[in-house]
Every structure is written in structure tokens, then in C-alpha cells.
Amino acid sequence: MNIITGTSSNAAAASANSASTKLSSNFETFLTLLTTQLKNQDPTAPMDSNQFTQQLVQFSQVEQQIETNTNLASLLAQGQAQTAAYATSYLGKVVSVTNGLASLEEGEAGWTYTLDAAAAEANLTVTDILGKVVFTGPAEKTAGTHEFSWDGNDNNDNALPGGAYRLTVTAAAADGARVNTSVASAGLVGQIDMTAGTPRFVIGNMTAGLGEIAAVGN
Secondary structure (H helix, E strand, C coil): CEEEECCHHHHHHHHHHHHHHHHHHHHHHHHHHHHHHHHCCCCCCCCCHHHHHHHHHHHHHHHHHHHHHHHHHHHHHHHHHHHHHHHHHHCCCEEEECCCEEEEECCEEEEEEEECCCCCEEEEEEECCCCCEEEEEECCCCCEEEEEEECCECCCCCECCCEEEEEEEEEECCCCCECCEEEEEEEEEEEEEECCCCCEEEECCEEEEHHHEEEECC
């Protein structure tokens, strides 16, 4: 069990440092040219100071913006570190996931689904990560929470490879009105993926975001 760290904050800091280096180089070049112009100006027709004064102001504004970006990069890195530290509390815990996905491992995947009211017709649909339908079947019609255990075989009894699969449940009342349903699955958090900057919890063959975690167990 571990944390997979990302490089987004490092990239932001590197970008700020690069911009600061370029600004320093450009400023030195500007001062060299300005000094040369001042040395070689016609005493009877001195240079207009307004132009290079404006350029100095522009350099100052750019420098302030780079400093702001550097501070923001630092805050981003601190925020990511705090988020990663908080996410580690989920490692080794069984969580309830509400994005409809479950991990198919060793020919087994399981979900729970809830019907808000009794239905006249209800169906289960399992799709792979690309959205292809791989299994359909009847669902329980009574109101309440039900369990569905899938053996990983499609409707032609072909065994499918392990991975993340999504369950959707559709249900309708006798008058044709849609019955609201919800789907959840449970799994053990084995890794925290921080490569995108925000935590993704690796649960078997799938991942879930913090907003998709409904409950945490032991």
C-alpha cells in the first residue's frame, strides 16, 4: 500500500524559476543597452527618459507577477502535501464507492443497489470501462437495497478479463414512471494516486475520487 505522487507542483515551481531566470537575463541586457545609449548620446539632444522609465516599470510589474506565481506554486505544493497526508488515512480501509464502478477480480464483482419505490420492471446493465454493454439481466423489483454478485461472464457465458465495470439499474413503475435507483460497491483502498494533483483511491482494478466515497469502514 503506498502513495503515487505527482509532479504538477514541481512543474509549476520550475516554470516560475525559469521565468525569473529569463527576466533577469533580459533585464541585464536592457541595462547594458541603456548604458551604451547614454554613453553615446548627443549632449545637445539628450535621450527622452520617458521611454526607458516605462520599460523599467514594465520589468517591475513582470517581476511582481513572477513572484506571485512562485508564491502560488508554493501554496499549491503545500495544499497537495496536506491532501496527500489526509488521503493516507484511507489506506487499508474498506470504502463504499458511489460511482457505479466495481472491480472484477478473480471472476467476482459485487454491488448493492437501491430502489426508492417498488417497480413493475427493473433491469441490470453492466458495462466495461469504455461503455460497452457486457451483461444485462433482471433486477429486484421491491423497494429497498439489494445485492448483485456478478461472476464476470457476459450474456454468452464468456469470461471477461479483470478490470473496472459499471453497473446501472433502470426501473419503472406500473404507470411507466421512472423509479429512482442508486448503485454502490465496496472495496479495499490499496493505493493513493496523486499524479493528477488530487487524490484518486486505487481499489483493486479501479479508482475513485474523494467525492465518490460514501462511507469508510475498518
